[in-house]
Amino acid sequence: MLIVQNNNQPAVTIIDPRGLRVTAAAHLMSGFTVYTGEREIGNIRVEEGIAQGIGVTYLSSLRIVNVADNQILWEDSFRDVIYNCERVRRMVGAKLKEVFIATLKRQNMQIPVEQIDERVNESLNKAYYEQTDKTVLKILTEWGIEIKPA
Amino acid sequence: MTTSALANVSQMNALFKVILPDGTRLSVSADGKKLLTEGYTSNAGNTYFAAISLTNDFVIKEDIGQGWKYTFLNGLKIYTRNNQLIAERSFHYRVYSEEAIAHEAAEMLTEAIMDAAKRQKIQVNRAQIENEVRTRLDATQRLK
Numbered sequence: 001m002l003i004v005q006n007n008n009q010p011a012v013t014i015i016d017p018r019g020l021r022v023t024a025a026a027h028l029m030s031g032f033t034v035y036t037g038e039r040e041i042g043n044i045r046v047e048e049g050i051a052q053g054i055g056v057t058y059l060s061s062l063r064i065v066n067v068a069d070n071q072i073l074w075e076d077s078f079r080d081v082i083y084n085c086e087r088v089r090r091m092v093g094a095k096l097k098e099v100f101i102a103t104l105k106r107q108n109m110q111i112p113v114e115q116i117d118e119r120v121n122e123s124l125n126k127a128y129y130e131q132t133d134k135t136v137l138k139i140l141t142e143w144g145i146e147i148k149p150a
Numbered sequence: 151m152t153t154s155a156l157a158n159v160s161q162m163n164a165l166f167k168v169i170l171p172d173g174t175r176l177s178v179s180a181d182g183k184k185l186l187t188e189g190y191t192s193n194a195g196n197t198y199f200a201a202i203s204l205t206n207d208f209v210i211k212e213d214i215g216q217g218w219k220y221t222f223l224n225g226l227k228i229y230t231r232n233n234q235l236i237a238e239r240s241f242h243y244r245v246y247s248e249e250a251i252a253h254e255a256a257e258m259l260t261e262a263i264m265d266a267a268k269r270q271k272i273q274v275n276r277a278q279i280e281n282e283v284r285t286r287l288d289a290t291q292r293l294k
Contacts, residue, residue, distance in 0.1 A: 017235035033171040055198035055213040135234045136266035148273040
C-alpha cells in the first residue's frame with residue numbers, strides 16, 4: 001500500500017489488486033489516479049505504469065530493467081490500451097524472449113528457443129499469478145472441490 | 151445499507167480503496183442490489199461509471215458506458231472479499247444487460263479457476279466448478 005500526498009490534495013491510498021508493488025503515484029485533476037508498480041522476476045524487474053479511472057484502467061507504460069545494473073532492456077508507452085493482467089504478461093513475455101534471442105544471436109551463440117520459452121513462461125506465471133493461484137486453491141478447498149495432481 | 155451486507159465497514163472501505171480511485175462517491179441503486187459510483191461525462195456526451203455487486207464470496211465490478219442510444223458493458227472485474235482480483239475482461243460494443251453480466255461473470259470465473267488449476271498442475275472437474283460458480287454468483291446480497 002502506498003499513500004501519496006501532493007499539491008495540497010488529500011492523501012491518496014494506492015493498493016494494486018494484481019500484486020504490483022506500487023512505487024509512485026499521483027492523483028490527477030481529471031479524476032484518474034496514475035501510479036507505477038514493480039514486479040521482480042528473478043534478475044529482471046518489470047515496471048508498469050497504470051492510469052486508474054472509475055470505469056476504466058489503462059496501461060500507460062511498460063519497462064523491463066536488468067536488476068543488477070539498472071539497465072533498461074526495453075520500454076514503451078501506450079495510449080488507449082486497457083489494462084489486463086494477461087495482456088501485460090504476454091507483452092512482457094514476448095519482449096523478454098526477443099531480448100534474450102537477439103542477445104544470443106549477436107554473440108553468435110546457440111539459441112535454445114524452447115528452453116527460453118518455458119523458462120520465461122514459468123517465471124512470468126509466478127510473478128503475475130502466484131497470488132491469484134493461491135487464492136483460487138483456497139477457494140477450491142473451501143468449496144469442497146476435489147483436487148488431484150494432473 | 152443492510153447490516154448483513156455491510157456489517158464490516160472497515161473491510162468494505164479496504165475493498166473500495168483497491169477497486170476504485172480514492173475518494174470515489176457511491177450510492178445504492180434503486181433496486182438495492184448494486185453500489186453505483188459517480189459518473190464521468192465525456193465531451194461526446196457519454197457517461198462512464200461503475201456498478202458493484204456483492205455475493206457471499208465475491209465482489210463484481212461492472213464498468214459501464216452510457217451513450218445516447220445504448221448502454222454498454224465495457225469491463226467486468228471479479229474480486230474475492232479480501233481484495234484479490236481473480237478475473238478481468240474488457241468488452242467492445244457489448245450492450246449492457248443483467249443476462250450478459252451473469253453469463254460473462256460465470257464464464258470468467260470458471261476460466262480463471264481452470265487456468266489456475268492448469269498452472270498449478272492440478273486436475274479439477276470443470277462441470278463441478280461451473281455449477282458451483284453459478285450457484286455462488288447467483289447469491290447477490292441486497293444492500294438496502
